[in-house]
Amino acid sequence: MRLVGWEDGGVTVEAERETHRADRVLVTVPGPLLGELGFSPPLPAGKVRALLQMRYGNGTRVVAQYAEREAVREAIGGGCFTDRMPGYVMEQTAQQPGDSIVVSGLAAGDVEPALQTEEKILDDFDQTLSTVVGRRLRRTFGCVKNWTKDPYSRAVVRAPLGDQRETVLPVISAPVGGRVFFAGEHTDDRIGPGGMEGAIKSAYRVAGEILAEA
Ligand SMILES: Cc1cc2nc3c(=O)[nH]c(=O)nc-3n(C[C@H](O)[C@H](O)[C@H](O)COP(=O)(O)OP(=O)(O)OC[C@H]3O[C@@H](n4cnc5c(N)ncnc54)[C@H](O)[C@@H]3O)c2cc1C
Incomplete structure (x- = not known):
């Protein structure tokens, strides 16, 4: 309307x-x-x-799939907080079959990457996860949804x-x-x-x- x-x-x-x-x-x-x-x-x-x-409240949702399921699961369990972007990550493939793992995070408040490209946001997300896991991860899929810029929402x-x-x-x-x-x-x-x-x-x-x- x-x-x-x-x-x-x-x-x-x-x-x-x-x-x-x-x-x-x-x-x-x-x-x-x-x-x-x-x-x-x-x-x-x-x-x-x-x-x-x-x-x-502002926020950007980031979702990524990685090939290294066991290593990521061992490092983050059901999820964990970080002092980088995003502030926390959650395992989204619990009890699902397959070799990959899907991890999501919400970069909200001061850590929202408001002015960055989706590619850069996903690269930073990879870096955070790779640091937590202790080795470079291989992302097989990723997407970014900025709720602050969504014309039908504009906020979280x-x-x-x-x-x-x-x-x-x-x-x-x-x-x-x-x-x-x-x-x-x-x-x-x-x-x-x-x-x-x-x-x-x-x-x-x-x-x-x-x-x-x-
Ligand atoms: C990433 C994220 C994570 C969240 N996590 C949680 C959670 O874990 N737990 C929780 O309780 N809440 C969570 N929320 C918040 C929750 O989603 C919202 O509080 C809730 O959906 C608000 O409901 P609403 O009906 O007020 O508004 P909305 O669900 O936003 O509905 C408003 C509707 O109005 C429509 N609209 C906008 N402009 C117009 C227009 N001009 N004309 C006609 N229609 C229009 C929109 O398209 C939309 O469908 C989260 C939100 C986000 C973005």
């Missing part, structure tokens, strides 16, 4: 090829993208400020700073005009990352809000 109209008497949602009319709308796009949607009339200034203030999870859980999140999640409702991970106030549980909890909360208005 691109635009939400919330005039008196109903809502209008404009998508790329269609326009929908309804009594109410529930907006669940990720928090970083919410501020890029059009609203007519505009969202209240306090809500826009809260959306701009909220902080989000919300990461409220200081008292933002109490002061900013309630403003972000509050309905507008009795017609526009908000749910999704970025609207939930559980401690720590909202994650999938936070997203589901927000659905229960917003269902109650909509029923109260109906």
Whole structure:
């Protein structure tokens, strides 16, 4: 969707090829993208400020397959933390047949290789794993997924700073005009990352809000 109209008497949602009319709308796009949607009339200034203030976690997922299954498994077990890129790696082929091993890692926060090419990121990943294992590894496949740059996500999870859980999140999640409702991970106030549980909890909360208005 691109635009939400919330005039008196109903809502209008404009998508790329269609326009929908309804009594109410529930907006669940990720928090970083919410501020890029059009609203007519505009969202209240306090809500826009809260959306701009909220902080989000960044991250790039790296997945690689190596030929040396036993050596890697012996070195990392089910997974291990590193002081390089990525911050931790996990074995993804436990109890699967085959001679190769698939290892994944999430390079998040300060170690996210935001400005590097995928090739360089995979080379650095190889280097980290080779150091852990103690010999040069042979990568047979690799892929990189930057969630911070993904146009439909732009983040991994919300990461409220200081008292933002109490002061900013309630403003972000509050309905507008009795017609526009908000749910999704970025609207939930559980401690720590909202994650999938936070997203589901927000659905229960917003269902109650909509029923109260109906
Ligand atoms: C690499 C990574 C690892 C993670 N690991 C975990 C984990 O281990 N445990 C955990 O609990 N959580 C984890 N999370 C977080 C979890 O995936 C999210 O918190 C959860 O998916 C958020 O759900 P949501 O419904 O709020 O948003 P999303 O699942 O992001 O859904 C939002 C949807 O809106 C769509 N959208 C965006 N813009 C528009 C638009 N303009 N119009 C229409 N649709 C639009 C998107 O395509 C998307 O489908 C991880 C996230 C990442 C990126």
